[in-house]
Amino acid sequence: MRKRIHALIAVLGIAFTVALVAAPAYAATTEPKYANQAAKECADKLAAGGSIDDCQKAPSPLKPANNEIIWGSLAFAVLLVAMWKFGVPAVKNMEKAREDRIRNDLESAELAKTDAEAERAQYLAQIAGAKEEAGRLIEEARQAAEGVRADLIARAEQEANEIRARAQADIVNQRNQALAQLRAEVASLSIDLAGRIVERNLDSDINRQLVDSFIDQVSGSN
């Protein structure tokens, strides 16, 4: 590339030098004298059978004048060489720096995305673990509560049974007491009544035994 640029510069330099040297000789050979280039071109058109109106027309609606094309192209070529030598490498460097920067940014973004996904998976695993732990704790608590409930119910039933048994025993005692009292009362009343009837003072112990046996007989017959 460098060799080609040097060769191009050398060719342009030689052409320029030759043109510089040949210019006075070229100028000397132009015989007819015209006021300017436009006048010469107009004279050529008239000589070729054209009208004066043709002199007012642009030489071409598309193409610039030959002089303009030649010198403009030469200037453009020199500028192109300079740009090729200095501008293009700079542009390529900028292009490469831009590509590298975007590539690095994309790689960083990819890395960050991978990290974020890993963290997300970790968080999800932690959440799942926490949920499992919470479920286990809830189950344990439920089982403990169930145990406490069953224990309380059993104790309550036991206490109820004891209370019921005590109450029944009390009832039996009370009944027996009441029967004994009743029996004593009935005996006293019977003795008192019999005493009054026979108006005879009997030995109370004997009478009581009589009454008791009587009551037993009566209750046995019932």
Place this chain on the structure above:
Amino acid sequence: MNALLLAVDVPPISHVTIWGSGPLGFNKTAAIYVFATVATILLFAVGTRRKDALVPSGILQNSAESGVGFVRNQIIMQTMGTDGLRYLPYLTALFFFIFFSNITEIIPGVQFPANARFGMPLALALLTWVIFNVVGVVRQGPLHYLKNSLIPPGVPKAILPLVMIIELVSTFLVRPFSLMVRLFANMLAGHLILVTFGALCAALFAAKITVVILPFSFLLLVAMTGFEILVSFLQAFIFTILTAVYIDSSMHPSH
């Protein structure tokens, strides 16, 4: 010298049309605009063809992406902020269209910037005028837009009528006119400079003694050719950023 005269003198339209004549005549200027349109479309069509390639490669993709980035960051974000991002497609197309129709002034064989004729700059300036006025009316309402455009805040009542007339002229008449003239005149001036130096080189080349000046004239022609690349870019940039500023003034009247 003939070339210089042709550059200064605008010939009748019938003399420069390639096909047809009158308003529908097709000439070199129109051909350059067709080129600018096709070049803009091709740049983005080919530059964005590899949609799956996030890392850019090649001059076209880099240029297309850098171009959009340039308009976005250096024009829209500097003038309109994020509100203006909806105008990114229009402003990008405007920038590249103007640049491509300017840069032809240094292309050998063409050597003419299409914007050295005021037709298209006028059309683009009027388009900008329509856009910023429509945006102003839609965003602020017709009466508020007119009031905000004509009455700057803090102006004493005594000079308000004068200021209103000045604002009316500057906002609604001078803006499109200056936009058009700035682009057209700069490109025409650049074209004339290149043609002048080209003609000067040709004249010096044909002369006897003054031929020694030719290298200097030629070097200046080279320098001016390089300068015109900068001008082509700069004028596209100025036209686009002023369009953005005008649209922004309609969107955010307090600025």
